[in-house]
Amino acid sequence: MLPPANLPNSAATLQDQEKAQAGAAALRWVRDGMLLGLGTGSTSAQFIRQLGVAVQAGLKVQGTATSLASEALAREVGIPLVAPRRGLRFDLAVDGADELDGQLRLIKGGGGALLREKLLETASDYLLVVVDSSKVVPTLGRFPLPLEVVPFALPWVLDAVEALGGAPVVRMAKNDATTYYYSDQKNLLVDCHFGQIADAERLATQLKTIPGIVEHGLFLGLAKAAVVVRGGEAFVLRPGQEARPASDFAELP
Numbered sequence: 409m410l411p412p413a414n415l416p417n418s419a420a421t422l423q424d425q426e427k428a429q430a431g432a433a434a435l436r437w438v439r440d441g442m443l444l445g446l447g448t449g450s451t452s453a454q455f456i457r458q459l460g461v462a463v464q465a466g467l468k469v470q471g472t473a474t475s476l477a478s479e480a481l482a483r484e485v486g487i488p489l490v491a492p493r494r495g496l497r498f499d500l501a502v503d504g505a506d507e508l509d510g511q512l513r514l515i516k517g518g519g520g521a522l523l524r525e526k527l528l529e530t531a532s533d534y535l536l537v538v539v540d541s542s543k544v545v546p547t548l549g550r551f552p553l554p555l556e557v558v559p560f561a562l563p564w565v566l567d568a569v570e571a572l573g574g575a576p577v578v579r580m581a582k583n584d585a586t587t588y589y590y591s592d593q594k595n596l597l598v599d600c601h602f603g604q605i606a607d608a609e610r611l612a613t614q615l616k617t618i619p620g621i622v623e624h625g626l627f628l629g630l631a632k633a634a635v636v637v638r639g640g641e642a643f644v645l646r647p648g649q650e651a652r653p654a655s656d657f658a659e660l661p
């Protein structure tokens with residue numbers, strides 16, 4: 409699919425470089441007048457920062473953020489923000505992912521923002537994923553699947569996820585292992601290992617029937633393309649197609 413990486417570097421630095429480059433590459437398809445969905449996470453933050461620079465230089469866009477953190481960053485870099493309202497649709501959403509496969513099925517929510525991400529990306533005409541090369545997998549499931557769960561429902565959700573064959577772990581606060589992590593909506597996050605997810609569509613349907621799960625981190629059929637950086641080069645992946653250099657595409661791929 410993707411050519412092998414050949415840059416000698418420390419893994420952490422290389423991943424950061426790839427994230428920065430992926431975020432920057434997405435900017436080439438942003439046009440004046442676009443209404444944008446702004447993703448969450450370290451790669452999306454790179455895009456938002458670069459977009460802020462372009463806005464300062466005169467680019468006319470507006471955006472809505474998928475998390476309080478991205479909203480704060482967008483304000484800091486001067487991107488005009490639009491509040492949710494009836495009928496609001498986005499020309500383009502740019503967001504990271506925790507995993508993606510060759511069909512551009514995604515696992516998202518590692519940063520806890522999956523609910524707002526799914527809301528905005530379902531309301532977007534085009535979802536462009538921006539990732540470093542470590543995120544591309546043959547089959548989803550190495551990364552535990554995040555679920556956003558109503559706190560009162562937690563015990564029953566844990567039972568139900570186990571009955572589906574999952575191994576759920578309630579996410580704890582980053583700096584306090586005795587306190588639960590809470591989403592922007594004040595819900596809990598449960599990270600579930602299902603092993604390799606051979607049938608993501610079936611699992612998504614099953615999870616939707618469990619009361620108390622507000623949303624799950626499987627994003628299926630939403631992403632139109634992904635920018636993946638490997639070996640210092642930005643590639644475009646589209647569902648079921650070979651990778652092509654991002655520079656091949658003057659307009660959204």
Ligand SMILES: O=C[C@H](O)[C@H](O)[C@H](O)COP(=O)(O)O
Pocket residue numbers: 447448449450451452503504505506515516517518519520521522525
């Ligand atoms: O909840 C967070 C989001 O789904 C992120 O887009 C995802 O976790 C990827 O984040 P990062 O770009 O930091 O790897």
